[in-house]
Amino acid sequence: MLLLALMVASLVLVHTASYQPAVSYILLYLVSSVGIITAAVVVPLLPTEQFTAGFCGSIYALYAAIVAMMVFFSGGVSSELYVMFFPLLLACTLHGAWRVVLGVLVAVLFCYALAMMPGLLEEGTGQEVASLVFYRLAAVGLTGVFLIYASRSVLPAGYAEDYATDDDGSVLLERVEEELAARRGVPVAVILVDPGGDMEAMEPLLERVWSRIGEPVLLGEGNLFGVVVSGVDDGGVESAARRVLAAASSLGAQDTRAGAAIYPRDARSAEDLLISAGRALEAAFEVESPSAIVLAGRGTPGGEAGRYRAAR
Numbered sequence: 445m446l447l448l449a450l451m452v453a454s455l456v457l458v459h460t461a462s463y464q465p466a467v468s469y470i471l472l473y474l475v476s477s478v479g480i481i482t483a484a485v486v487v488p489l490l491p492t493e494q495f496t497a498g499f500c501g502s503i504y505a506l507y508a509a510i511v512a513m514m515v516f517f518s519g520g521v522s523s524e525l526y527v528m529f530f531p532l533l534l535a536c537t538l539h540g541a542w543r544v545v546l547g548v549l550v551a552v553l554f555c556y557a558l559a560m561m562p563g564l565l566e567e568g569t570g571q572e573v574a575s576l577v578f579y580r581l582a583a584v585g586l587t588g589v590f591l592i593y594a595s596r597s598v599l600p601a602g603y604a605e606d607y608a609t610d611d612d613g614s615v616l617l618e619r620v621e622e623e624l625a626a627r628r629g630v631p632v633a634v635i636l637v638d639p640g641g642d643m644e645a646m647e648p649l650l651e652r653v654w655s656r657i658g659e660p661v662l663l664g665e666g667n668l669f670g671v672v673v674s675g676v677d678d679g680g681v682e683s684a685a686r687r688v689l690a691a692a693s694s695l696g697a698q699d700t701r702a703g704a705a706i707y708p709r710d711a712r713s714a715e716d717l718l719i720s721a722g723r724a725l726e727a728a729f730e731v732e733s734p735s736a737i738v739l740a741g742r743g744t745p746g747g748e749a750g751r752y753r754a755a756r
Contacts, residue, residue: 512555549588
């Protein structure tokens with residue numbers, strides 16, 4: 445929806461009375477239609493789990509390329525559509541992932557510089573025009589650098605204050621029930637993670653889990669937490685659990701364990717799904733390895749763990 449709003453705002457800006465460059469309208473509308481069709485038709489049809497930070501970053505980079513083409517076809521150096529890059533960078537910052545902002549900033553600077561290149565290479569281009577282009581590039585670049593710092597330092601700290609704490613399991617249970625109700629017929633998995641009692645950097649770990657996998661829920665007063673993921677099979681669940689354990693190990697955890705269960709294979713209700721994931725986590729502690737993942741088994745009584753994975 446943000447992409448669609450920015451595309452419409454770009455077209456409105458081109459047609460204002462105070463903005464009258466030499467516009468190639470046919471080419472402008474052709475380029476704009478690509479972005480509008482992508483934003484209004486293709487993107488909303490995708491499943492919610494598709495919208496990871498990396499995928500959203502790719503969509504933002506696509507919009508940066510489309511805006512750069514609109515700049516090229518709407519007057520080049522005289523076009524003022526570059527102002528649409530600023531809300532784009534701000535939208536990236538709200539993800540709280542500095543790599544997304546960095547990637548989109550590089551795409552913005554590259555695409556805009558490419559759009560300005562023909563105008564700068566024209567004969568008779570004065571120093572004033574070149575200075576204007578470099579000034580705009582510097583303004584966008586400095587804004588992007590500041591937003592990278594904000595997304596890396598300020599926003600994650602703010603997010604950490606909002607982590608849900610679940611003393612009796614009701615919060616995680618409610619979240620599972622909401623996922624099951626919203627995604628009928630789609631597999632829903634619960635991953636329980638114990639990074640070990642010696643884990644001190646819990647906030648950075650939860651930040652990474654939130655940005656890369658999903659919103660974690662702290663269980664009780666220890667380090668145990670749970671994550672709900674949708675639309676994944678055994679491979680996707682194991683991959684998500686491995687990423688969590690790898691992040692915990694990189695932050696100094698020594699003894700990490702994870703247990704997971706998938707609806708409807710391992711359980712037919714939210715309560716049974718949590719029980720199956722809990723049993724899988726208990727089985728993970730029986731694996732003689734510094735780090736282990738257990739997936740609840742197929743066809744085992746009561747959802748007891750049946751598949752073992754040791755992660756080094």
